[in-house]
Amino acid sequence: MSCCYSYDGTLAGLLTLYARLLPERVAVERISAVLLDQQSLFSSEICIVTELTVAEAFWQRLNSRLSDNSLKLLRRCLLADHPEQELLIYRYLLLEAEQGQRIDGMLAHPVVASAWKLTQQVGREAHRYLGFVRFQQLQGGIYYATITPDHRILLLIGSHFAQRFSDQQWIIHDQRHGEGIVYDCSSKEWLLLPMNQESQPEITPQEEQFQQLWRNYFQTLAVPERKNLKLQQGKVPLKVRACLTEFGGTI
Amino acid sequence: MATDLTEKLKILADGAKYDVSCSSSGSSRANNGGIGNAASSGICHSWTSDGRCVSLLKILMTNRCIYDCAYCVNRSSNDTQRVALTPQEVAELTIGFYRRNYIEGLFLSTGVVRSPDYTMELLIQAVRTLRSEYRFNGYIHLKLVPGADPLLVQQAGLWADRVSVNLELPTRESLLLLAPDKSRDAVVGPMRQVSSLIVSNRAERKQSRKAPRFAPAGQSTQLIVGATPDTDRQIVTLSEQLYQRLELKRVYYSAFIPTVADSRLPARPETPLRREHRLYQADWLLRYYGFSAHELLDEASPNLDSELDPKTGWALRHLELFPVEINGASYEELLRVPGIGVRSAQRIIQTRRQGHLGIDDLTRLGIVMKRARYFITARGQYVGESGLESSSLRSRLVDAPKQRCPVQLSLDLEQPVVDETASLITGEL
Ligand code: SF4
Numbered sequence: 245m246s247c248c249y250s251y252d253g254t255l256a257g258l259l260t261l262y263a264r265l266l267p268e269r270v271a272v273e274r275i276s277a278v279l280l281d282q283q284s285l286f287s288s289e290i291c292i293v294t295e296l297t298v299a300e301a302f303w304q305r306l307n308s309r310l311s312d313n314s315l316k317l318l319r320r321c322l323l324a325d326h327p328e329q330e331l332l333i334y335r336y337l338l339l340e341a342e343q344g345q346r347i348d349g350m351l352a353h354p355v356v357a358s359a360w361k362l363t364q365q366v367g368r369e370a371h372r373y374l375g376f377v378r379f380q381q382l383q384g385g386i387y388y389a390t391i392t393p394d395h396r397i398l399l400l401i402g403s404h405f406a407q408r409f410s411d412q413q414w415i416i417h418d419q420r421h422g423e424g425i426v427y428d429c430s431s432k433e434w435l436l437l438p439m440n441q442e443s444q445p446e447i448t449p450q451e452e453q454f455q456q457l458w459r460n461y462f463q464t465l466a467v468p469e470r471k472n473l474k475l476q477q478g479k480v481p482l483k484v485r486a487c488l489t490e491f492g493g494t495i
Numbered sequence: 496m497a498t499d500l501t502e503k504l505k506i507l508a509d510g511a512k513y514d515v516s517c518s519s520s521g522s523s524r525a526n527n528g529g530i531g532n533a534a535s536s537g538i539c540h541s542w543t544s545d546g547r548c549v550s551l552l553k554i555l556m557t558n559r560c561i562y563d564c565a566y567c568v569n570r571s572s573n574d575t576q577r578v579a580l581t582p583q584e585v586a587e588l589t590i591g592f593y594r595r596n597y598i599e600g601l602f603l604s605t606g607v608v609r610s611p612d613y614t615m616e617l618l619i620q621a622v623r624t625l626r627s628e629y630r631f632n633g634y635i636h637l638k639l640v641p642g643a644d645p646l647l648v649q650q651a652g653l654w655a656d657r658v659s660v661n662l663e664l665p666t667r668e669s670l671l672l673l674a675p676d677k678s679r680d681a682v683v684g685p686m687r688q689v690s691s692l693i694v695s696n697r698a699e700r701k702q703s704r705k706a707p708r709f710a711p712a713g714q715s716t717q718l719i720v721g722a723t724p725d726t727d728r729q730i731v732t733l734s735e736q737l738y739q740r741l742e743l744k745r746v747y748y749s750a751f752i753p754t755v756a757d758s759r760l761p762a763r764p765e766t767p768l769r770r771e772h773r774l775y776q777a778d779w780l781l782r783y784y785g786f787s788a789h790e791l792l793d794e795a796s797p798n799l800d801s802e803l804d805p806k807t808g809w810a811l812r813h814l815e816l817f818p819v820e821i822n823g824a825s826y827e828e829l830l831r832v833p834g835i836g837v838r839s840a841q842r843i844i845q846t847r848r849q850g851h852l853g854i855d856d857l858t859r860l861g862i863v864m865k866r867a868r869y870f871i872t873a874r875g876q877y878v879g880e881s882g883l884e885s886s887s888l889r890s891r892l893v894d895a896p897k898q899r900c901p902v903q904l905s906l907d908l909e910q911p912v913v914d915e916t917a918s919l920i921t922g923e924l
Pocket of ligand 1: 560561562563564567568569570571605606607
């Protein structure tokens with residue numbers, strides 16, 4: 245019997261899948277997200293149909309059942325962008341069903357260790373992006389930033405920026421995953437929305453000036469005798485530089 | 496005006512960049528209706544081509560100086576262009592950079608103009624403008640000017656998150672030689688004052704949460720390493736005292752790089768960065784691993800071994816304590832095993848409650864087996880390729896020459912225990 249399952253790529257779909265498979269302790273080999281219009285009658289995968297009520301009830305059960313530790317792990321793994329994250333989470337939840345909160349101490353168990361590793365990757369990237377966001381002031385006063393993170397970290401960084409820049413309108417746009425956070429400073433609320441690349445936004449002359457000042461300042465800071473480009477590259481990987489003003493990146 | 500400002504910023508950043516401290520952690524200041532807040536775990540915003548983290552806008556108010564310290568680019572006898580920013584300009588730059596998320600806040604230092612008091616007042620005015628006019632709640636690190644009036648020192652601490660005076664040279668003699676205008680007392684005096692103000696402020700805030708906070712991120716200082724013949728033992732012992740007696744948050748070490756010629760200064764030393772790196776490791780052992788200075792260095796060996804990290808060096812001198820059994824050792828004992836860091840020690844304690852750990856479990860817990868294997872057993876099993884008595888042990892543990900270049904350790908390590916996202920590798924010894 246096949247042990248490959250698919251769902252529609254939404255969070256509700258994935259939760260429905262878990263809700264169906266977990267109680268039966270089904271052995272699963274692969275879980276894939278297959279968008280609705282690509283589903284085929286003849287595929288070997290068993291397609292789990294999304295049911296909102298099932299998903300919601302399951303989410304609530306998880307919230308009351310899991311330890312804080314496991315919940316945090318679950319949230320972060322759900323935000324990961326990893327080819328096997330669905331399966332990793334499934335295996336973790338299976339083990340949790342068996343072990344209960346003892347799972348928090350089982351750091352050396354291969355299932356727990358790999359879920360933890362992913363959790364930390366997501367957490368670490370989110371923390372790094374607290375620093376890597378660069379706002380540009382656009383005509384009209386909005387501060388706009390683009391990022392291209394590996395994982396879908398916006399939900400993890402939104403409240404930090406909402407607290408810090410509570411008196412300015414801002415948008416952080418994750419171009420890689422096609423979503424963004426919009427913050428409204430009059431209502432002090434932020435929203436995660438689907439977002440596409442629009443036309444080149446126009447920046448203010450004052451913005452130009454600050455970018456220039458910042459680039460100059462950044463150039464001056466390095467101490468030539470201590471030059472260490474490898475170390476720098478470890479800290480600021482080339483892939484993030486396109487969005488960093490000091491490395492020449494603009495929108 | 497813009498080009499003028501660009502030029503000034505360049506000169507004033509250049510004059511401040513040898514101050515290595517750049518931490519922005521340890522304070523948590525909420526944003527109450529203005530702009531900004533201070534994150535308690537510290538955030539790096541970028542890294543320069545020398546691999547150092549950029550977290551604060553680090554500038555001098557002015558590079559004019561009436562003093563003539565031998566190691567300093569801003570010394571009065573150095574023929575260089577002199578400029579100054581107004582407090583207003585400092586505030587505008589900070590806010591402009593902050594709104595774009597370039598920085599966590601401001602690190603404001605200065606040369607001494609007219610008198611220590613006059614200079615200190617200028618700095619305070621800049622910070623006051625930021626805090627009260629711009630309602631800026633981000634991180635501010637303010638330098639105290641040696642010799643400034645205690646009342647001004649107190650004010651400075653009320654506006655800033657962290658204050659610091661650089662000790663610069665570890666001994667009185669070295670200071671006298673290279674910075675004849677600054678007496679040791681003029682430097683240590685404000686440090687003492689700040690330390691006691693922090694203590695009394697803590698008590699006040701216990702009484703009333705409304706009492707204003709004094710330097711909530713504490714004080715730090717910097718030592719220049721390699722400009723004078725002082726030994727590592729003198730330096731590490733001094734740091735230990737600073738942590739214990741004055742409760743400093745951090746001591747930074749800056750490998751001396753000559754920027755001006757002076758007959759009192761040595762030629763460029765051979766491996767200044769490696770020595771700096773070892774000192775940061777020793778410092779780390781003092782603060783988080785329960786070591787004391789005399790365990791790391793003594794009269795017989797007053798300098799840190801450049802080939803071994805100081806913990807491995809200590810372990811090799813105390814082979815009688817090893818190997819330790821992973822399933823039985825206390826947390827303190829685990830911390831002293833080379834290859835086991837704060838976090839992996841915590842994980843071992845947490846995980847072994849569920850059952851005894853075997854050798855294979857250890858790598859998954861983040862233990863550096865390359866080093867640890869010689870010093871541990873797991874369920875009685877020993878997996879070092881050679882025993883502890885082997886004469887080749889030392890050479891097996893020596894840092895491979897093509898290792899990553901010495902790194903300024905300060906940043907990622909700021910909060911090794913609580914910050915789950917901090918770098919795992921760099922601080923673990
Ligand atoms: S007082 Fe400070 S700025 Fe002036 S020369 Fe000495 S170290 Fe340099």
